[in-house]
Amino acid sequence: xxxxxxxxxxxxxxxxxxxxxxxxxxxxxxxxxxxxxxxxxxxxxxxxxxxxxxxxxxxxxxxxxxxxxxxxxxxxxxxxxxxxxxxxxxxxxxxxxxxxxxxxxxxxxxxxxxxxxxxxxxxxxxxxxxxxxxxxxxxxxxxxxxxxxxxxxxxxxxxxxxxxxxxxxxxxxxxxxxxxxxxxxxxxxxxxxxxxxxxxxxxxxxxxxxxxxxxxxxxxxxxxxxxxxxxxxxxxxxxxxxxxxxxxxxxxxxxxxxxxxxxxxxxxxxxxxxxxxxxxxxxxxxxxxxxxxxxxxxxxxxxxxxxxxxxxxxxxxxxxxxxxxxxxxxxxxxxxxxxxxxxxxxxxxxxxxxxxxxxxxxxxxxxxxxxxxxxxxxxxxxxxxxxxxxxxxxxxxxxxxxx
Amino acid sequence: xxxxxxxxxxxxxxxxxxxxxxxxxxxxxxxxxxxxxxxxxxxxxxxxxxxxxxxxxxxxxxxxxxxxxxxxxxxxxxxxxxxxxxxxxxxxxxxxxxxxx
Numbered sequence: 408x409x410x411x412x413x414x415x416x417x418x419x420x421x422x423x424x425x426x427x428x429x430x431x432x433x434x435x436x437x438x439x440x441x442x443x444x445x446x447x448x449x450x451x452x453x454x455x456x457x458x459x460x461x462x463x464x465x466x467x468x469x470x471x472x473x474x475x476x477x478x479x480x481x482x483x484x485x486x487x488x489x490x491x492x493x494x495x496x497x498x499x500x501x502x503x504x505x506x507x508x509x510x511x512x513x514x515x516x517x518x519x520x521x522x523x524x525x526x527x528x529x530x531x532x533x534x535x536x537x538x539x540x541x542x543x544x545x546x547x548x549x550x551x552x553x554x555x556x557x558x559x560x561x562x563x564x565x566x567x568x569x570x571x572x573x574x575x576x577x578x579x580x581x582x583x584x585x586x587x588x589x590x591x592x593x594x595x596x597x598x599x600x601x602x603x604x605x606x607x608x609x610x611x612x613x614x615x616x617x618x619x620x621x622x623x624x625x626x627x628x629x630x631x632x633x634x635x636x637x638x639x640x641x642x643x644x645x646x647x648x649x650x651x652x653x654x655x656x657x658x659x660x661x662x663x664x665x666x667x668x669x670x671x672x673x674x675x676x677x678x679x680x681x682x683x684x685x686x687x688x689x690x691x692x693x694x695x696x697x698x699x700x701x702x703x704x705x706x707x708x709x710x711x712x713x714x715x716x717x718x719x720x721x722x723x724x725x726x727x728x729x730x731x732x733x734x735x736x737x738x739x740x741x742x743x744x745x746x747x748x749x750x751x752x753x754x755x756x757x758x759x760x761x762x763x764x765x766x767x768x769x770x771x772x773x774x775x776x777x778x779x780x781x782x783x784x785x786x787x788x789x790x791x792x793x794x795x796x797x798x799x800x801x802x803x804x805x806x807x808x809x810x
Numbered sequence: 811x812x813x814x815x816x817x818x819x820x821x822x823x824x825x826x827x828x829x830x831x832x833x834x835x836x837x838x839x840x841x842x843x844x845x846x847x848x849x850x851x852x853x854x855x856x857x858x859x860x861x862x863x864x865x866x867x868x869x870x871x872x873x874x875x876x877x878x879x880x881x882x883x884x885x886x887x888x889x890x891x892x893x894x895x896x897x898x899x900x901x902x903x904x905x906x907x908x909x910x911x
Contacts, residue, residue, distance in 0.1 A: 567903070570901055570902050570903075571902070571903070573866050574866055574869045574870060574873065574902050575870075575873075576866075576870075577865075577866040577867045577869060577870030578869070578870035578871075578873040578874055579870070580867070580870065581834075581837050581840075581867060581870045581871055581874055582874060584837055585837075585841055588838070588841065672834045672835075672867075675834050675837075675866065675867040675870060676833055676834045676865050676866065676867050677865060677866035677867075678865055678866075679864065679865055679866055679869070679898045679901070679902070680898070682898075682901060683897055683898055683901055686901055
């Protein structure tokens with residue numbers, strides 16, 4: 408429309424000139440005069456028609472009377488425009504600041520959340536390791552876990568050894584008793600021999616007595632015999648004495664053997680039921696520990712799964728926090744847009760504020776034209792922004808999008 | 811408490827029946843059987859049906875019998891034993907040395 412108004416302006420100024428030229432040339436070229444004259448009329452008429460559809464500002468400016476009130480109206484309008492553009496600028500500044508704040512908040516929050524989630528992951532991992540160590544899980548490469556089972560096995564082995572020792576001791580003890588029995592028999596046979604000896608010494612004594620009597624009967628001749636008889640009697644009494652002593656010693660030996668038997672009885676008689684209880688308890692403990700171990704393995708697997716689930720959840724959370732990046736970008740775009748709007752508003756404001764001291768209509772027209780141009784430009788500028796929105800609308804799992 | 815022996819010459823088998831408490835006090839009677847020339851046989855059956863209780867000396871005596879019967883080649887069956895007594899025998903690993911029926 409700018410070029411059209413210029414054309415109209417030209418037409419207005421020059422159509423009189425054209426008319427003049429036509430008239431002059433008509434005087435020289437009579438034949439073509441009529442044709443030219445008609446053309447001129449046409450041009451004037453067209454010019455008139457165009458005049459009616461000129462922008463209102465120009466038509467306002469064209470009328471000389473009321474031109475002053477029109478000018479002041481224009482000026483009022485312009486100051487309104489100025490007011491609006493200033494409001495837009497102020498508002499845009501506020502929008503920018505708020506968007507900036509929002510963007511910062513989001514960034515801070517997402518950073519903190521991200522760190523927090525990462526820490527959670529680390530803690531979950533640590534927990535898993537600790538529990539593993541505690542349960543003595545073989546997977547955790549811990550030497551202690553094997554030793555509990557070894558301990559139980561060793562205990563069982565020790566018990567078997569002790570049982571074997573007890574039974575063996577009993578066996579040898581019984582064998583020892585049998586040996587003592589044999590000894591006893593020997594000693595008993597001494598007693599028998601002593602009996603015979605006693606009989607012999609008793610008989611010897613009797614004979615000696617008889618000999619003494621016979622010797623007394625023989626008188627003088629028997630004296631020597633009497634002495635012999637007495638000696639024999641002494642001998643037999645000695646023998647009896649020794650016999651008794653042997654008998655006493657034997658009796659002591661028999662007692663000794665009897666005592667020994669009692670001692671061996673005590674050694675050989677070991678209660679086996681107590682050992683059964685101990686062994687049974689050991690087996691029970693072993694079973695309980697195996698059960699606990701199995702349960703611990705199951706629990707450990709559970710904990711492992713949970714730790715993996717936490718890991719996954721944390722990954723999802725961290726991925727979701729990527730919205731922070733998008734938010735920041737969107738915020739940037741918003742600020743950019745508002746900046747553009749401010750820029751356009753600024754240009755309009757500037758165009759409006761060029762002071763019109765003179766009321767020269769051409770200057771005013773120029774100014775209006777300029778304002779229109781600036782507005783048109785602004786519309787185009789803003790339209791151009793529409794072509795670059797942030798395309799990403801939702802986060803898909805498993806993708807990390809790079810902006 | 812008592813211990814008696816019967817010999818089955820046809821099958822070369824000796825049966826020893828023990829009753830009551832089988833402990834150290836039985837050692838003399840047990841020896842009589844051990845040293846009895848008739849008691850030498852190819853197979854031994856020890857009837858423990860009437861045995862109320864045993865202690866380690868009983869196990870020792872059984873081992874002495876096993877020695878007499880040929881040690882590792884011995885063929886000895888312990889029969890009709892009560893379950894709790896069988897447990898004691900098993901604890902001493904007797905099932906590897908005697909047949910427990």
